[in-house]
Amino acid sequence: MKKQLLHILLLSAFISTVHSYAQKLDNLTELKQKSQNEIFHNLGKAPYTPAFESEGYWTWGSSVVKDEDGKYHMFVSRFPKSLPFHPGWMVASEIVHAISDVAQGPYKFCDVALPARGAQYWDGRSTHNPRILKYNHKYYLIYMGSTHPFIDPNYNELTLSSPWCIVARSNKRIGLAIADSPYGPWKRLNEPILEPKPNTFYSFLTSNPSPIIQEDGSVMMLFKGRSHLENGKYSNMALGIAYAPTIEGPYTVLNNDQPIFQVDGQGEAEDPFLWKNNESYHIIFKDHVAKFTGERGGGAMAHSQDGIHWNIDKDPKAYSLTVEWEDGKTSWQSNVERPFILFENGKATYAFFATMDGPGGGFNGHNSWNMVIPIK
Numbered sequence: 001m002k003k004q005l006l007h008i009l010l011l012s013a014f015i016s017t018v019h020s021y022a023q024k025l026d027n028l029t030e031l032k033q034k035s036q037n038e039i040f041h042n043l044g045k046a047p048y049t050p051a052f053e054s055e056g057y058w059t060w061g062s063s064v065v066k067d068e069d070g071k072y073h074m075f076v077s078r079f080p081k082s083l084p085f086h087p088g089w090m091v092a093s094e095i096v097h098a099i100s101d102v103a104q105g106p107y108k109f110c111d112v113a114l115p116a117r118g119a120q121y122w123d124g125r126s127t128h129n130p131r132i133l134k135y136n137h138k139y140y141l142i143y144m145g146s147t148h149p150f151i152d153p154n155y156n157e158l159t160l161s162s163p164w165c166i167v168a169r170s171n172k173r174i175g176l177a178i179a180d181s182p183y184g185p186w187k188r189l190n191e192p193i194l195e196p197k198p199n200t201f202y203s204f205l206t207s208n209p210s211p212i213i214q215e216d217g218s219v220m221m222l223f224k225g226r227s228h229l230e231n232g233k234y235s236n237m238a239l240g241i242a243y244a245p246t247i248e249g250p251y252t253v254l255n256n257d258q259p260i261f262q263v264d265g266q267g268e269a270e271d272p273f274l275w276k277n278n279e280s281y282h283i284i285f286k287d288h289v290a291k292f293t294g295e296r297g298g299g300a301m302a303h304s305q306d307g308i309h310w311n312i313d314k315d316p317k318a319y320s321l322t323v324e325w326e327d328g329k330t331s332w333q334s335n336v337e338r339p340f341i342l343f344e345n346g347k348a349t350y351a352f353f354a355t356m357d358g359p360g361g362g363f364n365g366h367n368s369w370n371m372v373i374p375i376k
Contacts, residue, residue: 028320028322028324028330029324029330031317031320032324035315035317036314036315037301037313037315037316037317037318038301039284039299039301039318039319039341039348039351039375040299040315040317040318040319040320042348042375042376043319043324043351043373043374043375043376044373044374044375044376045324045325045326045327045328045373045374046323046324046325046326046371046372046373046374047104047325047326047372048325048326048327049105049106050105050106050369050370050371051074051104051105051106051107051352051369051370051371051372052074052076052098052105052106052107052369052370053367053369053370054078054096054109056080056081057078057079057080057081058078058079058080058081058085058088058089058368059076059077059078059354059368059369059370060076060077060078060079060089060093060128060337060338060354060368060370061076061077061128061129061130061337061338061340061354061370062074062075062076062077062130062338062340062352062354062370063075063076063130063131063132063340063352064103064132064340064342064350064352065132065133065134065139065182066103066344067134067181067182070101071099071100071101072099072100072101072102072103072105072107073097073098073099073132073182074097074098074099074100074105074107074352074370075095075096075097075098075113075130075132075141076095076096076098076107076130076370077089077093077094077095077096077127077128077129077130078093078094078096079092079093079094079126080092082154082155083153083155083158084155084158085356085363085365085368086160086363087158087159087160087164087165087168087169088158089126089128090126090128090146090164090165090168090169090172091125091126091146091148091152091153091158091164091165091168092116092125092126092152093126093127093128094112094114094115094116094126094127095112095113095114095127095128095130095141095143096109096110096111096112096113097109097110097111097112097113097182097183097184098110103342103344103349103350104350104372104374105372110183111183111184113130113141113177113184113186114127114130114141114143114177114186114188115127119147119148119149120147121145121147122145122146122147122171122173122175122191122192123143123145123146123147123173123175123188123192124145124147125146125147125148125168126144126145126146126147126168127143127144127145128143128144128145128146129143129144129207129208129209129338130142130143131143131209131210131211131340132182133211133212133213133247135213135217135247136217137180138178138179138180139178139179139180139181139182140176140177140178140213140247141176141177141178141179141186142174142175142176142193142209142211142221142247143174143175143176143177143209144172144173144174144175144206144207144208144209145172145173145174145175145192146168146169146171146172146173147168147171148163148164148167148168148171149167150163150164150167169205169234170204170205171205172205172206172207173192173194173195173196173205173206174192174193174194174206174207174209174221174223175188175189175191175192175193176188176189176193176247176248176249177189178248189248192206193244193248193249193251194206194209194221194223194242194251194253196225197253197257200225200227200253200257201225201226201227201235201238201240201257201258201259201263202223202225202226202227202238202240202253202257203225203227203228204225204226204227204228204234204235205225205226205234206223206224206225207223207224207225208222208223208224208270208271208272209221209222209223210222210223210272210273210274210283211247211274212274212275212276213247214276217245217246217247218243218244218245218246219243219244219246219247219251220241220242220243220274220276220281220307221241221242221243221244221251221274222239222240222241222242222260222272222274222283223239223240223241223242223272224237224238224239224240224270224271224272225237225238225239225240225259226238235263236263236268237263237268237269237270237288238259238261238262238263238268238269239259239260239261239269239270239272239285240253240254240255240257240258240259240260241253241254241255241260241307241308242254243307254307254308255308260304260308260309260310261310267287267288267289267290267291267292268288268289269285269286269287269288269300270285270286270288271285271286271337271338271339272284272285273285273339273340273341275341275343277346279305280303280304280305281303281304281305281306281307282301282302282303282304283301283302283303283304283310284299284300284301284318284319284339284341285299285300285302285339286298286299286300286337286339287299287300287316292312292316293316293317293318294317295317295320295321297321297335297336297337298317298318298319298320298321298336299317299318299319299320299336299339300312300313300316300317300318301313301316301317301318302316318339319336319339319351319353319373320336321333321334321335321336323336323355323371323373333355333356333357334356334357334358334363334364334365335354335355335356335363335365335368336353336354336355337353337354337355338352338353338354339351339352339353340352340353341375348375349374349375350372350373350374350375351372351373351375352370352371352372352373353370353371353372353373354368354369354370354371355368355369355370355371356368
């Protein structure tokens with residue numbers, strides 16, 4: 001009897017979930033039209049052609065910059081499909097450089113910007129989460145790096161509880177590479193620019209950097225942190241804000257080393273994208289537990305006058321896992337993450353996302369790529 005009841009409850013939950021997705025698919029256009037959110041309301045129809053994909057690789061998360069000649073340069077993470085998607089990115093990711101004549105792409109592979117360089121380096125085995133910035137005729141690549149001392153794992157060996165994942169996760173740090181050209185060569189700093197700090201929400205790791213360079217050359221940077229807990233465990237994800245007088249540092253975490261959104265009561269958040277206009281700061285981020293948007297994994301938006309104290313938008317949904325395509329059809333993507341907005345002449349023109357097909361639920365997809373959505 002108990003088993004039958006359990007099966008009924010599971011089936012009911014499944015039907016409810018499918019019905020929920022169907023509702024999203026049916027009314028996405030209407031939701032965007034009615035939305036007061038400046039990003040969600042103006043999201044256009046996505047082309048089916050990926051902005052970037054790489055045969056034989058998982059790809060995840062991108063950042064784009066335009067050079068003096070008018071070409072667009074994308075910096076994007078990729079890692080081999082010989083490893084599972086999660087946690088393959090933690091132990092074998094590299095940041096590659098791709099080029100396009102138009103902002104929306106598709107972008108063609110050009111070179112590996114930040115390859116593996118040996119376990120002895122803090123970022124020697126994985127580079128991920130790229131953010132590209134241009135300032136005073138130089139290019140700055142801020143990213144997450146990690147390392148581990150083991151030989152390369154095979155597909156079945158690499159799990160969340162394996163030594164590779166445990167060590168690589170605990171070694172995640174934020175770093176910086178500098179070049180005179182988007183083609184490189186890239187000079188990496190010998191040490192991370194933002195290390196964990198004991199007895200803070202980022203005592204375990206720092207990751208997911210999203211920086212901006214301000215008018216005076218100073219930097220504000222959102223990042224993700226986790227803290228150490230008892231019994232070898234770590235906390236949920238939280239977002240913090242750091243400041244530096246120049247892009248090379250030193251970086252100081254603001255808000256008295258507290259996250260900008262408290263995990264207790266407000267839920268986890270990650271994948272921030274930060275920008276500034278009219279002397280105000282704005283972010284969109286992944287609403288990991290559907291606290292703000294009602295959609296697990298959807299995008300939320302917030303605003304701040306000082307970069308420290310944030311208010312969630314009155315209509316917070318900035319993007320959805322349901323995507324409207326160029327032919328008018330809609331589909332639910334298992335993941336829509338790592339948002340990046342390209343601004344040209346002060347206007348938001350395109351939103352880039354990492355996405356995946358398949359059932360999702362722990363990154364169980366078959367293919368991943370970077371997609372683009374025009375902003376009207």
